[in-house]
Amino acid sequence: MQIKILLIGQIGFVLNLISPMGINCITMKKVPKIIHQIWSGIDEPLPEKFKILGETWKHDYPNWQYEFWDNQRINEFIKKYYPQYWYVYCKYPFNVQRWDAIR
Secondary structure, eight states, X not given: OOOEEEEOOSSEEEEEXXXXXXXXXXXXXXXXXXXXXXOOOSSSOOOHHHXXXXXXXXXXXXXXXXXXXXXXXXHHHHHHHOGGGHHHHHHOSSHHHHHHHHO
């Protein structure tokens, strides 16, 4: 017999756990308060309208962590944490595929 328990916390995502006793627990984990802004414009800097968006988010959500990702930071991240995917990442024919991969 398996018992299911729903543990609800703050707004977040569901984590399904099975305890050593065979009890299936579903818990709600808190979503991290992080705003990620990605700009992968190889030949052009971040346009002013997107800079303003980033500043607005930082102003409106002062308790949230703000992270800006450009090509250099994205490349360093993949090389450090996912080196096995670096070759594939570089071989994508379209930038949108790289953007989707990093998200």
